[in-house]
Amino acid sequence: MTDTTFADLGLSDDxxxxxxxxxxxxPSPIQAQAIPHILQGxxxxxxxxxxxxxxxxxxxPALQMIDLDQDVAQVLILSPTRELCMQVCEEVHRLGGKMKGLRAVPVYGGTPIDRQIMQLRKGAHIIVGTPGRLLDHLRRxxxxPSTIKLAILDEADRMLDMGFREDMEDLLGAMQDDHxxxxxxxxxxxxxxxxxxRFGNEPQExxxxGQTKTVSTVSQCxxxxxxxxxxxxxxxxxxxxTPRLAVIFCNTKRSVDECTEALTARGYTADKLHGDIGQQARERTTKRxxxxxxDLLIATDVAARGLDIDDVEAVFNYDIPQDPEDYVHRIGRTGRAGREGRAVSFVFGRDIYRLQxxxxxxxxxxxxxxxxxxxxxxxxxxxxxxELVQTRLEKEVNRSYRHYIDRLLDQGHTATDIAAGVFELLRESLGxxxxxxxxxxxDYKPGKQKKDRKDRRDRPERGERGERGERFNKRDRKGGKDQPRDPNMVTIFISLGxxxxxxxxxxxxxxYGEGGIPDASVGRIQLFERHSLVDVNKDCADQLVDKLSNSKLRNQRFRIGLDRMG
Structure with a gap:
């Protein structure tokens, strides 16, 4: 397939x-193999x-299948996050730049739905959206769905992991059988x-x-x-x-805030991205x-799949990620378009097992x-x-400062002393x-240092238990002590993390709000990447599971039930 050209794939002149x-x-291998099958229907x-x-x-191929004379939605693309949704929509506009009248609209949560409704009513040939917001538009x-000829699930595994299964099934089930x-x-x-x-029609795989899951142009250490x-x-x-642009990834929003504040205090030009930042502000930060x-963007993994910037020269894993796949996505932000990049990770203590x-x-x-x-x-x-001073001396030097130098010489200072003083001032101002x-x-040894219990900042955050996730003990709402796990507790599984x-x-x-359980019924909470485990009083567990079976958490559907592994 190495000699294949885009013209060989059956694409139109535009x-x-x-x-x-x-x-x-x-074309890349996936493009060379997939496009002909898609164009064949x-x-x-x-x-x-x-x-x-x-x-x-x-x-x-989606662009080629569109009839621009019909002002109806013909292609629907499902993406797991709003960042990826915007990225895909931008790619649609770039690749469809020669198609006059093409309209593609991104729809996702976190922004006013009224504006999206207006855009959809004006007519959009391609809709790119997250499952939850698309389902809202379907209900409104x-x-x-009757006009959709092509449905595309981008990063299907990711959407399923995020709890979008029912939304995806509802959307696909609403479309015509011949799509x-x-x-x-x-x-x-x-x-x-x-x-x-369930929804495929004898699909071609x-x-x-690849032999490796990371980019060969990225050096890792x-x-x-x-x-x-x-x-x-x-x-x-x-x-x-000094990298021209660098992304620094942290595991928590608090870590992002603290790192950003520390870097800006030291004079670096930095900004941050995480889930608590409003959508418009995030878009503005990404654009800047x-x-x-x-120079420095500090972010949680919410940005790892949404950044599409070729000039990122370095990625720093300020916190090592829990999931190896997240590591791959992070360092995939550098070394793009054939450029060299570097990925640097910070590890300590049990982080070494994650690294392995x-x-x-x-x-x-x-x-x-x-x-x-x-x-x-x-x-x-x-x-x-x-080098800075040498470069300046090679140019025309401003002679207006000569009288200051003469005055210093008259006071008995040597030329060497004057130059040394100027260098020192420059170093202080620039350094x-x-x-x-x-x-x-x-004499520092990481193993010994890890045992130093006085160093509180090197301990995991309260309740954290290494690779297993973040563990939290719920305090009694009346001000009591941490509740230990006891025989009266059972563990509830939630498919979001x-x-x-x-x-x-x-x-x-x-x-407590939707479940209506009594105070002090919740014990420890463990957050993992894709799920959560919560200890609750066994007397109210069944009631809780029943009441929350159709609820949403962070505006996402989820599965809930007794943990079978507990």
């Missing part, structure tokens, strides 16, 4: 012109990792298989298996560093090898970062590096300062004040 104008030379199952070009693989009859369906997924699991069996030393180590790395208005899981998953070795010293950083700054950290000591931005407060509010 689409080929758009492709040529964007500078694409040849076949359902397909596309198994391909992030960064393989799958968005264009379904967008190009602003989405008419074409494309299932794109990074992995094939039982949930994806069931969805395909297109599978692209890690530093063993305590939580309290992360900011200092991060700034040393940034000063030693893409335009290079600031990532290495097994990616089938790549991640090299350990030694933390740079303050002296190394100062040396680099001195070299930069020297950042570093700090000494325990890792600088030649940290990937859906679920917080302990969300669960508690739902249990």
């Amino acid at each position: 689409i080929l012109k758009a492709i040529d104008g964007l500078g694409y030379e040849s 076949k359902d397909i199952v596309g198994l391909s990792a992030t960064g393989s070009g799958k968005t264009a693989a379904f967008t190009l 009859k602003t989405l008419k 074409q369906t494309l299932f794109f997924s990074a992995t094939m699991n039982k949930q994806v298989e069931k969805l395909i069996q 297109v599978s692209i298996k 890690y530093y063993e560093v305590r939580n309290r030393s992360k900011v200092e180590v991060l700034t040393r790395l940034l000063d030693l090898d 970062f893409r335009e290079g208005k600031f 899981s990532i290495e097994r998953y990616t089938k790549q070795h991640i090299k350990r590096e030694k933390i740079p010293t303050q002296e190394q950083v100062e040396g680099v700054r001195a070299d930069q300062l020297f 950042r004040e570093g700090e000494s950290i325990a890792e600088d000591s030649p 940290k990937a859906a931005s679920v917080r302990p407060a969300d669960i508690l509010g739902m249990f």
Whole structure:
């Protein structure tokens, strides 16, 4: 397939012109294999990792199938997050740039639905949306499934993991039997298989298996560093090898806030993205970062799948992710379009086991590096300062300062002393004040340091239990002590977790508010990436499961029941 061109795939002249104008030379493997099947009207199952070009693989044939003379929705694309939804819609406009009158509309939660209703009533050939918001439009009859000829599920596995199964089934079930369906997924699991069996029409499988799950142009390394030393180590790395644009990933919103505040206080141009930031502000921040208005973007994984910026030179895993797949998505933000990138991870204590899981998953070795010293950083700054002054001297020097130099010479200062003083002032104005950290000591050993119980900032956050998730103990609402797990407690399973931005407060509010259970009925809460476990009093467990069976958490449907593993 290496000699295949876009013209060989049966695409129209308008689409080929758009492709040529964007500078694409040849189709990726997933595009070369999937596009002909789609144009023949076949359902397909596309198994391909992030960064393989799958968005264009379904967008190009979708554009060709549209009748621009009909002002009705003909293509429906389901995406798991609003970031990815916007990214796909932007790709539709780019690839369809030569199609006059093409209209594509993104619809997702977090923005006024009235504006979306107006856009849909004006007529949209392609609708790109998240399942929950699309279902809202279906119920309001602003989405008419009878006109949809092609339905595309982008990252089907991710949407199922996020609890969108029923929404997806309702949307697909509302369409005409003769519509074409494309299932794109990074992995094939039982949930994806069931969805395909129910709604697929003898789909053709297109599978692209890479030897590694990470980009070959990305160099990967890690530093063993305590939580309290992360900011200092991060700034040393940034000063030693300043990236043009860099993304710093944290596991929690609080960590994002603290890291952003620390970096801006040290003089770096930085901004942040996480779930508590409003949608318009997030879009504005992403746009400013893409335009290079600031250098460092600190974000949670909510942005990992939505950022589509070719110029990101480095990714820092300020917190190592729980899920190896999230690691792949994170570092996929750099090393794009053939450019070189680097991925740096900070680990400490039990994080090393997560790192080993990532290495097994990616089938790549991640090299350990030694933390740079303050002296190394100062040396680099001195070299930069020297080059700065040398460059200025090679140009025409402003002679208006000559009388100041003459006055200093008249006072008995030598030319060497004057130059040294100027260098010192420049260093102070341009440099950042570093700090000494325990890792600088030649006697420092991570294993011993981990046992130092006095260092509270290096402990996991309250209740955290390593890779198993974040564990929280619910305090008695009347001010009592933490409730231990006892025989009167049973464990409830909820099919939403940290990937859906679920917080302990969300669960508690739902249990006490909608569930109507007595005070002090909830014990520990454990948040995992894709699910949550909650200890509740066994006397009210059945009542709770029954009342919440049709509820939504963070505006998402979920499964709830007694934990079978408990």
